[in-house]
Amino acid sequence: MLDRVAVHQTRLRTPGLGLDAKGVALGAKGIVLLPSIDRLVAFLALYTRQGSLADVLRSLSVEVVKSKLGAREVTLTFAAESSDRLDRIAEVARLAGGYTFTGTSRHFVQYRDAAAPFGYDIGQITPSDAALALYHNAFSQTYDVERKIEVRALLLRLEPHADPSTHREPGPRWIAAEAGLGPALIHYFVRSAVDAEVGVAEWPPASSFDEAPVVRYLFRLPQIPERMGPLLASTPGIGVFLPVAPGAAVEIGFRHPVNLRACPVFDESGLVLFRGRGNDVLELPRLPALGDISAFARVELRREVLAARAPEVGPRVDAVSIALRLMPSTEPWRAVTASWVKLEEMPLLRHIAYALGPETLRKTRIALTPQGAFLRHPTGIEGIPVGEFFREIRAGLYIPAGWDAVPAVAPDVLYRALGSPSGQVIFLSRDGRAVGVPGDGFVPLEMALLEAQAWAPVSAISDGLTSALATALPEVFLGGAGIRPLRDVPSVAALETTVMVQSPPQLGPPGGQRSP
Amino acid sequence: MSTDDAALGERCEELARGVLGPLVLGGPVHPVRPFGGPLGLRVGVVASERRGVTDGDLASRLDVARVRRARLLAAVDTLPDLDAGDWSVLAALNDLLQLTNHHLAGPLTRGRYARVLANLEWMCERIPAPADVLSALSRHATFARALELARTDSTVSWWTGSARFRGEAPPARLLAWREIRRVQVDARRVPLAEMPAGVTGISLADYADVLALWLTRTPLTDLATATRQSPMFAWSASTLALVATGPGRMLAFRALAAEPPDAVNAVLSRAALQVPEPYEEARRLAVGFAERAARAFQELKSESPRPQPR
Numbered sequence: 001m002l003d004r005v006a007v008h009q010t011r012l013r014t015p016g017l018g019l020d021a022k023g024v025a026l027g028a029k030g031i032v033l034l035p036s037i038d039r040l041v042a043f044l045a046l047y048t049r050q051g052s053l054a055d056v057l058r059s060l061s062v063e064v065v066k067s068k069l070g071a072r073e074v075t076l077t078f079a080a081e082s083s084d085r086l087d088r089i090a091e092v093a094r095l096a097g098g099y100t101f102t103g104t105s106r107h108f109v110q111y112r113d114a115a116a117p118f119g120y121d122i123g124q125i126t127p128s129d130a131a132l133a134l135y136h137n138a139f140s141q142t143y144d145v146e147r148k149i150e151v152r153a154l155l156l157r158l159e160p161h162a163d164p165s166t167h168r169e170p171g172p173r174w175i176a177a178e179a180g181l182g183p184a185l186i187h188y189f190v191r192s193a194v195d196a197e198v199g200v201a202e203w204p205p206a207s208s209f210d211e212a213p214v215v216r217y218l219f220r221l222p223q224i225p226e227r228m229g230p231l232l233a234s235t236p237g238i239g240v241f242l243p244v245a246p247g248a249a250v251e252i253g254f255r256h257p258v259n260l261r262a263c264p265v266f267d268e269s270g271l272v273l274f275r276g277r278g279n280d281v282l283e284l285p286r287l288p289a290l291g292d293i294s295a296f297a298r299v300e301l302r303r304e305v306l307a308a309r310a311p312e313v314g315p316r317v318d319a320v321s322i323a324l325r326l327m328p329s330t331e332p333w334r335a336v337t338a339s340w341v342k343l344e345e346m347p348l349l350r351h352i353a354y355a356l357g358p359e360t361l362r363k364t365r366i367a368l369t370p371q372g373a374f375l376r377h378p379t380g381i382e383g384i385p386v387g388e389f390f391r392e393i394r395a396g397l398y399i400p401a402g403w404d405a406v407p408a409v410a411p412d413v414l415y416r417a418l419g420s421p422s423g424q425v426i427f428l429s430r431d432g433r434a435v436g437v438p439g440d441g442f443v444p445l446e447m448a449l450l451e452a453q454a455w456a457p458v459s460a461i462s463d464g465l466t467s468a469l470a471t472a473l474p475e476v477f478l479g480g481a482g483i484r485p486l487r488d489v490p491s492v493a494a495l496e497t498t499v500m501v502q503s504p505p506q507l508g509p510p511g512g513q514r515s516p
Numbered sequence: 517m518s519t520d521d522a523a524l525g526e527r528c529e530e531l532a533r534g535v536l537g538p539l540v541l542g543g544p545v546h547p548v549r550p551f552g553g554p555l556g557l558r559v560g561v562v563a564s565e566r567r568g569v570t571d572g573d574l575a576s577r578l579d580v581a582r583v584r585r586a587r588l589l590a591a592v593d594t595l596p597d598l599d600a601g602d603w604s605v606l607a608a609l610n611d612l613l614q615l616t617n618h619h620l621a622g623p624l625t626r627g628r629y630a631r632v633l634a635n636l637e638w639m640c641e642r643i644p645a646p647a648d649v650l651s652a653l654s655r656h657a658t659f660a661r662a663l664e665l666a667r668t669d670s671t672v673s674w675w676t677g678s679a680r681f682r683g684e685a686p687p688a689r690l691l692a693w694r695e696i697r698r699v700q701v702d703a704r705r706v707p708l709a710e711m712p713a714g715v716t717g718i719s720l721a722d723y724a725d726v727l728a729l730w731l732t733r734t735p736l737t738d739l740a741t742a743t744r745q746s747p748m749f750a751w752s753a754s755t756l757a758l759v760a761t762g763p764g765r766m767l768a769f770r771a772l773a774a775e776p777p778d779a780v781n782a783v784l785s786r787a788a789l790q791v792p793e794p795y796e797e798a799r800r801l802a803v804g805f806a807e808r809a810a811r812a813f814q815e816l817k818s819e820s821p822r823p824q825p826r
Contacts, residue, residue, distance in 0.1 A: 472541075472542030472543045473542055473664060473666065474538050474539050474542055474543065474544075474545050474661055474664060474665050474666075475538075475543070475544055475545060475665075475666055475667065475668060476544075476545045476547070476613055476616075476665055476666065476667040476683055476708075476711070477544050477545065477546055477667075477683050477684065477685075478547070478613075478616070478617045478618070478619060478667070478682060478683030478684060479546065479617075479619060479684070480619045481549055481550070481614065481617060481619055481620050482549060485549050485550060485614075485620055485628070486550060486552070486620075486628050486631060486632065487549075488549065488550065488551055488552045488555045489550050489551070489552030489553075489555075489611075489631055489632055489635050490552055490553065490554060490635065491631060492630070492631060492634045495553055495554075495634060495635060495638050498553070498554050498638075
């Protein structure tokens with residue numbers, strides 16, 4: 001049994017145990033005793049979810065210890081430093097099924113808990129030569145160290161868990177491609193105008209029977225276009241990795257059980273790629289030289305350069321003019337600022353108009369033609385989901401969104417080929433037909449929507465004018481003056497003797513004389 | 517505050533509700549018990565010390581109506597509260613109306629009218645004229661409708677007799693069964709100048725004199741109503757003092773511009789001639805104002821007429 005440390009207790013029997021500023025029994029080290037490796041992994045996973053392991057990593061030591069009865073357990077030893085840190089570790093250890101002890105060299109006593117807020121002290125030290133003696137309220141045990149476990153090695157051995165959500169996480173990616181797939185992938189990225197860096201990494205042969213080292217292409221991409229995600233993730237021989245910590249990346253679709261960002265055990269100059277599906281970890285002590293993939297673009301050299309010559313009289317080349325066509329395009333939609341609502345879709349437009357916001361109604365302009373309604377919105381027409389969307393490739397020239405004009409002439413050339421009609425807005429339909437809508441035919445949608453509304457006049461009441469005109473005439477009503485009506489009015493004789501003092505300044509002389 | 521002042525304060529409230537409010541805002545005017553000369557002068561002092569009308573709603577409506585009236589002559593947004601002189605003028609108007617009240621005296625107390633008349637003259641002679649042009653405008657804004665005061669006299673006749681009512685509504689019993697009793701009501705509006713008709717204790721001439729005297733206490737109103745039939749306009753010290761200043765003269769011109777030019781010219785010319793010759797300065801002022809007014813009306817007439825709206 002352990003003794004609870006009392007308030008203001010000054011002496012402790014456990015060697016190396018002292019009291020910190022708060023009176024808590026604390027040694028120089030802390031030990032977490034875990035029953036197995038998987039509990040250790042659970043402890044690390046839990047701890048790294050809450051905070052970084054960096055502060056304890058320098059003093060951290062993971063060992064497998066063996067009791068006298070042969071039971072093997074795992075201990076984490078670290079510098080205690082303060083009761084705050086040890087409190088946090090003790091909570092996580094309790095969750096992971098471990099016990100927390102504190103001490104300095106060999107004898108470690110149970111760290112404080114709710115029953116003993118100031119910790120515990122040993123009643124009697126167990127005489128033993130064992131490397132570790134742990135004293136708990138429920139047991140006292142001695143252990144010998146069997147072997148050490150490196151945290152880095154432990155993390156490398158842990159198998160990532162499947163986690164499909166990592167597919168959606170944005171950010172840079174590493175791609176490891178087998179040697180045969182590298183060039184094809186380079187050209188695929190070059191063709192698709194994807195920014196990427198590529199390098200060639202080598203690993204030792206997988207077995208003694210292989211003579212050459214294993215070569216893989218390593219790509220670093222700031223962002224993978226979304227459309228390429230499924231292809232790259234599902235192609236055998238290509239692995240896409242999500243950087244989770246400096247010098248470490250986990251394959252897309254998987255997540256390492258420990259938060260690697262909280263475990264700074266990997267060298268930033270190297271790279272560790274954690275692969276899923278039971279594949280080995282790919283570890284690179286140093287990153288290979290990486291170069292921009294544009295350097296690998298396919299080049300073709302001409303055999304000779306034709307020099308310009310003076311025109312000679314010869315057979316004339318026939319005209320090469322071809323009809324304009326529109327072809328589906330894989331380019332992302334940009335500048336989709338117009339739509340063409342066919343006549344049969346007009347009822348739907350009327351329905352949708354009720355749900356449109358005031359800003360959309362104000363900024364959208366509409367032209368009504370026998371072919372239907374043409375809508376234009378300077379910042380995007382997607383807010384009115386009706387009709388066929390058009391994108392503006394040049395001022396006054398629209399082609400259907402998701403389609404490109406072939407031959408791929410410049411928009412200005414195309415506009416000139418259409419005759420550069422002034423004041424007309426040209427819409428190219430999918431069959432190559434061009435429709436011109438007069439520019440001044442576009443009116444604000446809010447003006448075109450409402451039908452003429454019947455209104456009933458109501459008489460407004462102008463308060464000021466009405467009240468001025470309604471001022472009643474003053475009319476005198478005479479009535480009885482009561483008993484002794486003249487009790488305040490002095491008689492004429494008394495009036496003659498009344499003396500009043502007139503003092504205020506006045507415009508005219510006092511007294512109302514009928515004539516001056 | 518003494519008991520007398522408190523009682524006088526209540527009478528001020530009574531005066532404001534019964535006379536001042538209806539005079540400015542329109543409606544039935546119910547004159548209160550006569551004040552008499554000394555009390556009429558003192559009521560102004562007490563009322564101005566009590567900061568005017570205590571009924572906030574009435575005070576607000578009075579302010580709006582007075583400013584509206586004043587803005588017909590000058591672009592003012594506010595007017596000063598009624599001063600002691602204004603309250604005394606109001607008390608005098610109340611006594612003037614009571615002078616026409618046939619209920620004031622009976623057959624044996626006819627002398628009351630002379631007593632009230634003497635007090636009224638005494639009071640009007642002692643009410644101070646406006647101290648400046650703004651005071652004149654403010655007083656005019658309050659009393660501009662004084663000559664609009666009217667009384668309705670009714671004669672009710674039925675098949676067996678008739679009855680006359682001065683400033684009173686005929687009782688309902690006399691108006692009942694109109695068809696059967698062949699009731700006829702002859703109502704006639706009596707303006708302020710003719711109100712003493714029918715009162716045996718006061719003559720029309722005396723009443724006209726005291727009304728003219730009362731008008732001189734609000735000179736701008738006196739000038740603005742110069743074309744009235746009775747009492748006829750005559751220059752007084754206060755009206756001459758008003759037109760002797762430039763702004764006052766301008767206000768007077770504006771007030772007279774609403775009247776018929778010929779009538780104004782005739783009244784001003786006659787009034788100027790009535791100024792006694794010994795008062796040379798006053799006569800020169802009156803003649804000069806009449807000439808300027810005539811010239812101004814001539815200029816107004818010679819201006820190109822406004823285009824008629826189609």
